[in-house]
Amino acid sequence: MAVATPIQIRFERFDGALDIAPAKPPRVVTDQEKPALLARIRERLKAMDAVLVAHYYVHPDLQDLAMATGGTVSDSLEMARFGHDHPAKTVVVAGVRFMGETAKILNPEKRVLMPDLGAECSLDLACPADEFAKFCDAHPDRVVVVYANTSAAVKARADWMVTSSIAEKIVAHLHAEGKKVLFAPDKHLGAYIQKVTGADMLMWNAACVVHDEFKAVQLEELKLKHPDAKVLVHPESPANVIELADAVGSTTGIIEAAVRLGAKEYIVATDGGLLHQMRRRLPGVNFIEAPTAGKGATCQSCAHCPWMAMNGLHNLLDVLETGRNEIHVDPAVGTRAKVSIQRMLDFARAHLPALKGSGDA
Ligand code: 13P
Numbered sequence: 001m002a003v004a005t006p007i008q009i010r011f012e013r014f015d016g017a018l019d020i021a022p023a024k025p026p027r028v029v030t031d032q033e034k035p036a037l038l039a040r041i042r043e044r045l046k047a048m049d050a051v052l053v054a055h056y057y058v059h060p061d062l063q064d065l066a067m068a069t070g071g072t073v074s075d076s077l078e079m080a081r082f083g084h085d086h087p088a089k090t091v092v093v094a095g096v097r098f099m100g101e102t103a104k105i106l107n108p109e110k111r112v113l114m115p116d117l118g119a120e121c122s123l124d125l126a127c128p129a130d131e132f133a134k135f136c137d138a139h140p141d142r143v144v145v146v147y148a149n150t151s152a153a154v155k156a157r158a159d160w161m162v163t164s165s166i167a168e169k170i171v172a173h174l175h176a177e178g179k180k181v182l183f184a185p186d187k188h189l190g191a192y193i194q195k196v197t198g199a200d201m202l203m204w205n206a207a208c209v210v211h212d213e214f215k216a217v218q219l220e221e222l223k224l225k226h227p228d229a230k231v232l233v234h235p236e237s238p239a240n241v242i243e244l245a246d247a248v249g250s251t252t253g254i255i256e257a258a259v260r261l262g263a264k265e266y267i268v269a270t271d272g273g274l275l276h277q278m279r280r281r282l283p284g285v286n287f288i289e290a291p292t293a294g295k296g297a298t299c300q301s302c303a304h305c306p307w308m309a310m311n312g313l314h315n316l317l318d319v320l321e322t323g324r325n326e327i328h329v330d331p332a333v334g335t336r337a338k339v340s341i342q343r344m345l346d347f348a349r350a351h352l353p354a355l356k357g358s359g360d361a
């Protein structure tokens, strides 16, 4: 089947340099203050009937805290499901803004807090709702499938929301029904899904600043130095990096692949935060971050999402003490966005055996 020509919209800067300067790191935590901070956060979570839902890319302190307090550390699909199913009145999302918005859309009656509301995502930033609506209007014959890494308004315009762990299955399902797909915003994820499903897909043009920087030539060089290492790649990475992978998957998918493949050494092309969970699950195994820069070049994000890094213990305690940084979603937009998210969750329930994060291990 012919591949739809990717179209150029705007935000060409996402193919090159993106100014990630607005992503301010949180206040540093000293070893002396950490125990008291952790104890205070635990107290506040309990007193507020709050649960901490963290992504694998946030600082290990937050990942450990989420697990130790009955929350979860997981990929974006499981974060959505966990926050939805958990009975706590307040959901504290340690991740990026779209994750907080998804939690709020699914649970309008709950209070959703985030350590820093400025935690964006380059994919979300590169897909403004008004431009996206024009793109959809120009292609009314296509089913609109959007990645979770988008605003509530973009989800409200979509038929389906997908995350990286279920995108392939959902697009294959639509393809089997003879449907053509409009996919946004990640061009690499879209191209990968197009390749494995053979679906007719028209892509938006955006990329993740972290994964876009992984380099195939340097990865091949690294593989020569570690001939027995298996390569695990997140599908937001460029196609020539994905081609070198022994396994391609979401963050949870990458952990599962490492367990399944049973190697002694892995080269991992995703945010370095995931290595914390991988080392915890597979002690004694060597994990190496995939290279992000060509010779002499400088990477910007260097395998660490600058927005995920905005989550810290100080700003987490601050929101728990003050109630600041609550996520609000326009109810009309939220109601429409919920349709595309719920469609994915229903599909996941029917087609994925178990959705688990590290908090459930
Ligand atoms: P996952 O759903 O695989 O955790 O991906 C979220 C994300 O933002 C990856 O960059």
Ligand code: SF4
Pocket (backbone or CB within 6 Å): 096, 120, 121, 122, 123, 149, 208, 209, 210, 211, 236, 271, 305, 306, 307, 308
């Ligand atoms: Fe967005 Fe990339 Fe950061 Fe994930 S790692 S939140 S896709 S910028």
